[in-house]
Amino acid sequence: MTDSAATHPTRLERVRTDAGAEVAVLTFAHGQLNLFDQSMFDALRSDVAGLAENPPRAVLLRAEGKVVSAGVDVHIFAGLAAEQAADLWQELFAGICHPLEALPCPVVYAAHGLTLTAAFEIALACDIILASPNAKFGLVENVVGLTPSMGGPQRLAERAGSGRARELVMTGDLYDATTLQSWGVVNAVHDDVDSEARALAARLADGPTCAHDATKQIISAWRSGGVAHADSITSEVSGALFATEDLRGAVRSFLDVGPGKATYQGR
Structure with a gap:
């Protein structure tokens, strides 16, 4: 991990469409694995707060590197008491998922590779999920005796049904983009997902x-x-x-x- 990535785990840019509409592009840029450690969560809370304070006309969430994210840095969980863990989830709902969902504009998520745990749950808080054929998704919290706690199970149930949500969470298996598209979790699969997601965000930003x-x-x-x-x-x-x-x-x-x-x- 570079010093720059460690210091700035996300990158928020505001760009203009050809018609002049503003699109905010929020990129995960936290080393090879884009792990969600405290600095990543803090950066995302700050970014989302900025978007809520000054909304663009569309938002695109994406990642650079080989993977979207290999999940949460488990060091965050070490030594947490039950009350502290409950406070953590409340903070993440209040600072990331809920305000992201409440943005008064379309929010698009582009997944080009492995998308685990927090990154997948954040995707489920977005309006539209696009994925590469190579993308794989998983809520693998069962490996540390945990259930996904940033809204993943309930948002999966909304998109795919409660039975599929239980299957995905309880098995902790990885699911490819085509399978999740057939379940209604992923909206579309594209070979060049980054270009397609940028084009969609621009189209939505130019709209009503x-x-x-x-x-x-x-x-x-x-x-x-x-x-x-x-x-x-x-x-x-x-x-x-x-x-x-x-x-x-x-x-x-x-x-x-x-x-x-x-x-x-x-x-």
Whole structure:
């Protein structure tokens, strides 16, 4: 591991699409294994806080190196009391997973190789997961007598069903991208996943950002309270879109020149 990687385990860049929309690219860059040690968790909390404070119009999470991540540095767990472990999980939910899910823009995750434990759980908190055919995923916490505790089991159950979630977590096996695509966990598999993920993030950033946020709010309501709860908030969430410049401009564009010609500014 280089000194630079040890000091800066993540890299957050903000880039512009050809149409001028801002995309934030958050890269895991923590040595050959991209292990989630305390410095990695601290960096991610800081990065996600920055994204929440100043949201772009799309986010891409990716990694450099041979693997996305070989998992959590087990030194983090050594000597933890039960109360300390509970506090750790609360901090990771509050600092990474929940604010990542709550970002008012699409979040894309690109997995090009081995994606274990925390890296996989963070992927499951994103909106869309793209993977390389060579990617493998696993929640292997059973090797240290633990269950995944950053939301992996429940988010797997949401995407793939509770039976598949129990299988994946209890066996601790590795699963390839094609298998997880067939289960609904991975959205798509691409040979050049990094390029495809960048292109998708740019496409989403150029789109109706406020509408994407509304979609996330409605789905979040369904996740927490089912169809009835989602229905109960939809009228307000969708109604608010009619006050946005993007919707008003897109409606005018549709009526004047037909569909597919509107441009969006994210407001």
